[in-house]
Amino acid sequence: MNEHTIINPLLTDGSLFLSNISVDNVIFGYHDKSLKVLLLHPTAIKKWALPGGYIYKDETIENAAIRVAKDRTGLDNLYFKQCKFYSDPNRTKDEEFNTQKLEDMTGYKLGKDHWIFNQHISSCFYTLTDYSKVTPQGDYYASECLWFSINDLPPLMFDHKKMIKDALDILRIHLYHFPVGYELLPEKFTIPEIHSLYETLLNKSLDVRNFTKKLLKVGIVDKLDERKNIGAHRAPFLYKFNKDVYQDALENGMALFI
Amino acid sequence: MNEHTIINPLLTDGSLFLSNISVDNVIFGYHDKSLKVLLLHPTAIKKWALPGGYIYKDETIENAAIRVAKDRTGLDNLYFKQCKFYSDPNRTKDEEFNTQKLEDMTGYKLGKDHWIFNQHISSCFYTLTDYSKVTPQGDYYASECLWFSINDLPPLMFDHKKMIKDALDILRIHLYHFPVGYELLPEKFTIPEIHSLYETLLNKSLDVRNFTKKLLKVGIVDKLDERKNIGAHRAPFLYKFNKDVYQDALENGMALFI
Numbered sequence: 001m002n003e004h005t006i007i008n009p010l011l012t013d014g015s016l017f018l019s020n021i022s023v024d025n026v027i028f029g030y031h032d033k034s035l036k037v038l039l040l041h042p043t044a045i046k047k048w049a050l051p052g053g054y055i056y057k058d059e060t061i062e063n064a065a066i067r068v069a070k071d072r073t074g075l076d077n078l079y080f081k082q083c084k085f086y087s088d089p090n091r092t093k094d095e096e097f098n099t100q101k102l103e104d105m106t107g108y109k110l111g112k113d114h115w116i117f118n119q120h121i122s123s124c125f126y127t128l129t130d131y132s133k134v135t136p137q138g139d140y141y142a143s144e145c146l147w148f149s150i151n152d153l154p155p156l157m158f159d160h161k162k163m164i165k166d167a168l169d170i171l172r173i174h175l176y177h178f179p180v181g182y183e184l185l186p187e188k189f190t191i192p193e194i195h196s197l198y199e200t201l202l203n204k205s206l207d208v209r210n211f212t213k214k215l216l217k218v219g220i221v222d223k224l225d226e227r228k229n230i231g232a233h234r235a236p237f238l239y240k241f242n243k244d245v246y247q248d249a250l251e252n253g254m255a256l257f258i
Numbered sequence: 259m260n261e262h263t264i265i266n267p268l269l270t271d272g273s274l275f276l277s278n279i280s281v282d283n284v285i286f287g288y289h290d291k292s293l294k295v296l297l298l299h300p301t302a303i304k305k306w307a308l309p310g311g312y313i314y315k316d317e318t319i320e321n322a323a324i325r326v327a328k329d330r331t332g333l334d335n336l337y338f339k340q341c342k343f344y345s346d347p348n349r350t351k352d353e354e355f356n357t358q359k360l361e362d363m364t365g366y367k368l369g370k371d372h373w374i375f376n377q378h379i380s381s382c383f384y385t386l387t388d389y390s391k392v393t394p395q396g397d398y399y400a401s402e403c404l405w406f407s408i409n410d411l412p413p414l415m416f417d418h419k420k421m422i423k424d425a426l427d428i429l430r431i432h433l434y435h436f437p438v439g440y441e442l443l444p445e446k447f448t449i450p451e452i453h454s455l456y457e458t459l460l461n462k463s464l465d466v467r468n469f470t471k472k473l474l475k476v477g478i479v480d481k482l483d484e485r486k487n488i489g490a491h492r493a494p495f496l497y498k499f500n501k502d503v504y505q506d507a508l509e510n511g512m513a514l515f516i
Contacts, residue, residue, distance in 0.1 A: 018277075018278040018279075018377065018379065019276075019277035019278045020276040020277045020278055020279055021276075021278055021279050021379055055345070055379075057347065057377060058347050059347070060345045060346055060347070061343055061345035061379060062345070082342050082343060084340050085319055085340060085343060085381050087313070087318045087319035087320070088318055089315065089316050089317070089318070119276065119315060121276065121279055121313075121319060121381075123343050123379075123381075169511070173431065173435050173511070176431075176434065176435075177431050177434075253427070253431070
């Protein structure tokens with residue numbers, strides 16, 4: 001995807017990177033009816049932050065999002081979607097985040113003219129993965145990296161709280177137009193399993209019969225001639241994503257529930 | 259909205275603007291079952307272009323989009339929505355667009371190191387207006403400014419064709435989640451009028467009874483106790499947007515057709 005080795009931007013003069021623009025990643029994690037988001041804790045700052053970084057001049061912004069996620073959290077193979085850009089000229093003027101704090105934290109002599117303190121428009125991306133399958137890790141800059149329930153977020157720096165809210169709004173709109181679930185459900189799953197996924201992501205109740213009818217109508221799932229044994233007298237049918245229809249819908253959209 | 263007077267970026271050293279980032283506006287125009295997009299024709303270039311520009315360091319990117327639209331086309335009071343960002347490092351390496359051409363065109367001695375030739379990520383916005391109500395005008399850089407049918411676009415420079423396609427895809431998704439029409443229809447309109455608007459924008463047929471039922475259900479239109487006389491024995495009821503519901507849906511979304 002890219003050939004950049006991990007470097008610490010604090011130790012560079014910034015000339016490798018595009019000026020005035022950065023990326024921030026909202027990495028949502030789903031597992032068993034629970035939706036979380038991945039946050040970093042910069043060592044000497046009281047607030048938490050989204051995993052973010054800068055863009056090399058020879059890479060696309062999408063590849064920067066993927067690289068930053070990998071470098072800062074260890075998460076690989078994530079498929080990011082663009083969200084929004086954040087451009088308030090005062091967006092990074094956070095009282096908790098200043099040169100002195102950063103110097104104390106890192107031990108580097110940065111100075112207030114260091115390029116990372118320049119004005120940056122942030123371009124925000126989101127992705128959705130199964131949080132039970134990944135063990136996030138911190139980096140040179142943030143010792144802690146943890147999953148938080150989206151209903152119980154810690155204090156966040158800059159405009160990162162708004163980014164998470166906006167990404168969730170966009171994810172919810174996308175659920176009506178693009179398929180999800182391929183990496184979040186077992187290869188063969190029951191209707192209650194995929195129904196719970198959608199209810200959790202949308203944070204609302206969906207009539208299960210209507211939901212199933214729509215799912216089958218758009219063709220992203222196929223009903224199998226096979227049942228899951230989950231206890232006495234309970235053996236719901238299993239379903240499976242139709243890979244071709246799913247892939248086509250990912251690229252060209254679909255109209256689920258519509 | 260902003261206090262910047264119109265200046266010609268070609269005549270500046272770029273220090274007023276953010277580096278490496280620009281805006282491009284996809285201005286859609288609707289009127290009477292027809293959907294168009296506004297394009298500029300840079301004088302000495304064979305291709306057409308979206309109205310775009312640079313971002314002052316003290317403004318937000320949304321305000322830059324609004325200002326650029328006003329400066330370059332004379333269109334005011336447009337409500338822009340964010341689309342996508344375009345970041346291919348080679349995106350502006352268009353054979354039609356080079357220093358010499360630009361110098362010939364403008365009469366300025368720019369030189370190949372002029373800051374406008376730096377790498378720029380473009381942040382793209384779209385808006386939708388009534389094209390019959392506006393007379394677009396060119397600027398210092400582009401003598402022609404015209405509405406084109408989205409089905410009959412001229413050759414476009416850089417990645418502007420992709421921007422229009424993507425903006426249309428995003429507009430179509432937004433139609434299911436945000437209201438449109440306030441500036442595009444008369445204050446009192448018939449069902450055929452609003453139905454044509456949606457069919458034109460979505461480029462597909464919508465069952466008129468189902469469409470009307472959904473519209474009334476989400477509450478963005480109210481049926482009036484008044485008819486429009488459009489000929490012998492034909493007097494359809496008039497409808498009107500419910501301003502409060504419309505405004506709330508603009509801010510918080512809704513689920514039309516869902």
